[in-house]
Amino acid sequence: MVSTFHSLELGKRGLFAGQTGVTTSGHNIANANTKGYSRQQVNLTTSPSLDVWTSGEANSGQLGSGVSVESITRVRDQFLDRQYREQSGTLGEWSVKQDTLAKLETIINEPSENGLRSAMDQFWGAWEDLANEPDSLPARAVIKESAQAFVDTAKSIDRSMTQLKNDLSSQLTSRVSEANSYLNQIVEINKSIQQTGKQANDLLDQRDLYVEELSKLVSINVEERSNGVLTIKLASDDTTLVEGTTIGTVLESDRQMSGGSILGTMDSIRTVESYQRKLNEMVKGFVFGDITVEIPAGSNLADGTPVSDNQNSQVPVKGINGLHRIGWSLKEDENGNSQAGASLFLGDETNFEIASLEVNPAIKEDSRLIAASLRSESVNGQQKVISGNGDLAQLIGKLRDQGVTIDGDTSNIRQYFQSMVSELGAETRTSNRQMTNYETALLATDNRRQSVTGVSLDEEMANLIKYQHAYNAAARIVTTTDELLDTIINRMAAR
């Protein structure tokens, strides 16, 4: 026969289980919107039963002793976690790339009426206007301004690209240090988990959150050891980053890593560099690239290159600068001789940089140094330009459609720029699409994960009521036992 007070104990256990259930539901509800939180559930089990005498069988019967709380666990699917980590790494990579390409598109600023294309068109147009009026000073002023506008536009694009590159470099540094700080935090949590044991639900959630944030930055492999601590390795070369409670390798920004936004940032820096180089080569080709021009018969060139009087001659020159120097300007030297055209642009041909390119200051000061003519004559011992000749201006205007050596290949500047823009467009388009795809995939995984680990308020409310009723009923057991005891103690003894 069991103790009279057995039912009191049983009721107490029921009360306790009910209360744990209510508290856990409360915890879930309170953390419904906490990042990385996974819902917790109370696992109840019957407490060990007592052997009691029963008449029916040879063996003794079993009398229930109530309920006990076996564990409180979080509901989580490790497989979905791994999938989520992989996908968020890829998304991190592509979202940096996409962001960079979109910024490049804004920098290139095409199609528009104030981009580089329109600046170049205006520049060519200005030369053709000069060809129509070879001795006109206003037409020269327009050339000067349009050359300046071209340089300004190219420089501003180049500057923005440098700026973007610098931004990305500092982003890379900060992302790497962010990754290192996650590694430290994971190690700290590993230590705490080692002390508190594997059922530290909230710590586990916190650690999973850090691992997820880390996997957005870089591709990693995660393994859980039997004592609950994590080992984290780089996916690219298996370098150990975290081994339980110690840090393996500290990440550096010059290290090759795969996946994640760190790789995305590295790739983006390379992309920006490649477009900047293309632009640089294009402008270099414009100023210094090899061109062959057809000089009309009867011209005489300012640099003394001999040309035929009877037929057109093919003359090789170095870019627009070289072409301009074979012409005669309106400016005369101290002896009264007409001067050759000055270099239109100043820049370093061997280490060409758009940033240091400028319109020749001498021309900015005196636009008579702009040459339009390919003929001069000797008048009283002085070499004088024939100012009505506009052949040079026409030749320069025609460069619009002419092939120039750009980066070793011959292509025309207009088409080079167009193909650069459409290449950028195609690349951006791909990255947009990739990002949308990965976003959708990640969302689907996250949805499935949410379906497992997320807190459903409806469910929690139902649980709350369930536990509340259980609690009430357990309380009733205590009351009933109390009444039983009252019968025994008060009624039976009073007699």
Add this chain to the structure above:
Amino acid sequence: MRITQQMLHQSSVRQMHQNLNRFNQISQQVSTGKLLQRPSDDPFGVSKSMNLKSTLAANEQYERNTTNASLWLDETDQVIKQTVNVLHRARELAVQGNTGTLSDSDRAAIAEEVEHLTDQIRQFANTKVNGKYLFNGQKTNQPPYPEQDSYQINSFDTGAVAFAVSDSLSIKVNVTADKLFGTADDETNLFKTLTNVTTSLRSGESVPLEEMEKGLNRILTSWAEVGAVAERVESIANRLKDSNLQLTSMLSKVEDVDYAEAITKLKSEESIYQASLSVTSKIIQSSLVDFIR
């Protein structure tokens, strides 16, 4: 599948975001009238549109050039016409001078008039338009015949004044003095023949007419050439106008918004967005909490 409030919230927000994004895109198209905002909208289209714009800019330049060329040719035409009129009068006088019944004073008067006409022709030869001498080749800042006897030396330039009218074609529009009046050593040089006419009138010799006829023929040939070039320029100008129209309509096809389509789309995106708002407002409001009292 177990659905949680967070999932509902997340997907509603995402869908609203997507709908708003599409709504924004189409409304941008409607308000700017342009299909292409950035290269990734249509990489090929953007490159095509850039190409068309550059071609259009070049064409507009060529159109300006043809206008300049036409102006130059018109002026040339006018001056040659006047010169030819004067020459006809001079020939009449020369023929008259050959009539045997003229007195010396009559011949002197005729010689006087021919001299006058010669001077007038020299003025025509030195015509300046927009500050430029028409018949002095590329030396447009100097007259071809600065002095009365300049015709005896070749004082003029024969360089071409040409205007580019397409990427491969430039048209020479000027006529140089040698083609109109003849070179210095040419017997049919108009100034030379006219001077001969006056001298023979004064000296009573027979007036030479043959050279003059030849000279007149040369100037008429050049005149006809000017007319032919002018016609050519005119037809090129028309062609440029046509091709401009064509290019503009091609450009418009590539980058302009079809308003009927765009506005219909805008309306539909708008209603989709509003529907997603109203659905979201219903979904995220209620949970079991609202029903348990």
